[in-house]
Amino acid sequence: MAYQELSQAVAFDAESPAPGALSRMGLLALAANLRSGLSADALRYHFLAEQLSEVVFQLDGPGTFTFLSPTWSSLTGLPVEDVLGQPLVEMVYPEDRPRVRAVLDAIAARVQASFRLELRLLASGGVRWVELAAHSSPTGQGEVLGTLADTTERRQLQARLQQTDRLATLGMLLPGFAHEMNNPLAFMLANLEYLLSSMGDVAGATPASQVAEWREAIAEVHEGAERLRQLIGHLRGFRAESGQGPVDVNTLLDTVGQMVSSTLRTRGRLVRDYSARAPVAGSESGLRQALLNLVLHAVLSLPDGEDTEANEVRLVTRDGTGHVVVEVHDTGAGIPPELLPHVFEPLFTARDARPGPTLSVCRDIVRTLGGSISVSSCLGRGSVFRVTLPRVS
Structure with a gap:
């Protein structure tokens, strides 16, 4: 695309050129040729479109993409060149397509000059929510200009x-x-x-x-x-409670197990493997919330309605040197390696877009109690969340 080539020419670093790159004179010549082929207004438009965080797009009369800024690839994971020439509605989640068609028809019929709506785009990694803002082009040729902002x-x-x-x-x-x-x-x-x-x-x-x-x-x-x-x-x-006293993690895990028993019943079985004897310091209610979130996350990782004997959540405790270790094992699908670094982020969900147990809360509670938390996972075999808490001597 012309604006991309021009951007490369303008950003060329003469002191550290990339292997196989054009010479500085060659890039300057390319820039000169591009400038001669595009009007000043077009150059400004292309340059501005490339700098914005939103996706800038242009549609022709039938609603087909004729221009997309490079941010499109960052948003959807799809190459710009593969989408140009494709109808906008084909890139929209099926349930949202009627609304998009309706507003495009309204612009084409000059009933409406602009619109703004929130919809779902089909992306390489799943579905992305975006806010689409579009306006009828001032050229009067039925074109639509607009932006897509990731929401x-x-x-x-x-x-x-x-x-x-x-x-x-x-x-x-x-x-x-x-x-x-x-x-x-x-x-x-x-x-x-x-x-x-x-x-x-x-x-x-x-x-x-x-x-x-x-x-x-x-x-x-x-x-x-x-x-x-x-x-x-x-x-x-x-x-919530303000008390800071010794807490028996084995008893606490038994309580958590009873609280998730109805959810676990159709998914698998609960296995207890307790060997810890020392209590830990901290708030019982806070630690209960952290462990409940971890155990519920493990329970929901198991398939519902399948072999309940083959699937399990295993609760393990053991004493360490100056600390107590609590582990929550599951035999679920596991977490992809690229997602593991994001497990404890506030908006993380490994299953789908539905809200689930907030693991970032677990991390914050455990840190407040002077402990640490980590996770390991193997696709197809399950995950292990490991909590280390200071023991009461």
């Missing part, structure tokens, strides 16, 4: 903020909810114990087999109510 990170951040807001609202409602649940559970447990203790009064007038069935049924209900009571206790403890 993917903004969309992901909005999703994270919405999730955080929901969790904050839930956190405010949770104490009252747990209190209201505890009252009827207390009545249930007390009455179940009364029924069990009263079985002897009717044992003589009722067949023994019938009494045994009653006892078994009441025992099952009692067990279920007790599990609910424990779960509500875990939820009431899942809140």
Whole structure:
């Protein structure tokens, strides 16, 4: 493309030319030829388009790309030369194409002179959200001029903020909810114990087999109510606290395991491999949140509805010299090597665009407690998150 060649000519470094590059005189001659072939306005347009962070584009009357700035390749991972001559709508996510066609038709019919909308582009690495701003060309030949601004990170951040807001609202409602649940559970447990203790009064007038069935049924209900009571206790403890005391990571992991059990049930099994004996220092609620995020991330990495015996999340603890190590293993698909350096970034998600457990929060909590966190992964075999925490002597 002419503007790219001209840019190379202008940016040529005479003191350190690249191997095989044109001579300085050759590049200056190329620049002179380009200048003679383009008007001053066209040169300014091309130069400005190349410097902007947004993608600058031009469409002809039918909506086909006739110009794209080099930023297109950075945004989509697709070469500019492969896209020129292609219709804009073919590069748009299928569900967004009707809206794009509608606004292009409105401009062509001179019903609308400009438009701005957010849509999804098909890129080499998946889908990218962009804000498209376009205007009818002043030439009057039906051309469309516009820009594409990448809004993917903004969309992901909005999703994270919405999730955080929901969790904050839930956190405010949770104490009252747990209190209201505890009252009827207390009545249930007390009455179940009364029924069990009263079985002897009717044992003589009722067949023994019938009494045994009653006892078994009441025992099952009692067990279920007790599990609910424990779960509500875990939820009431899942809140901010300022205390800094010794924390038993084995007990904490058991609590986390109960909290993810319903999600894990259709994905795999939980394996505990505890050998740590020393407690760690820090906030129990903060460490619980960090470990819950790690374990939930591991659970969601497992395929849903497949072989639950073959897939597992393994929780490992062991004592080290002056520290305790906690590891969360999974047998999921693994994390691609190019994504590993970004795992603990605020907007990272290895599965898709849906919000998931925020691993950056885990990193921040662990660092606050004086520990460290790392990850290793193998595609097709799973991942291991390793947390090192200072022990209480």
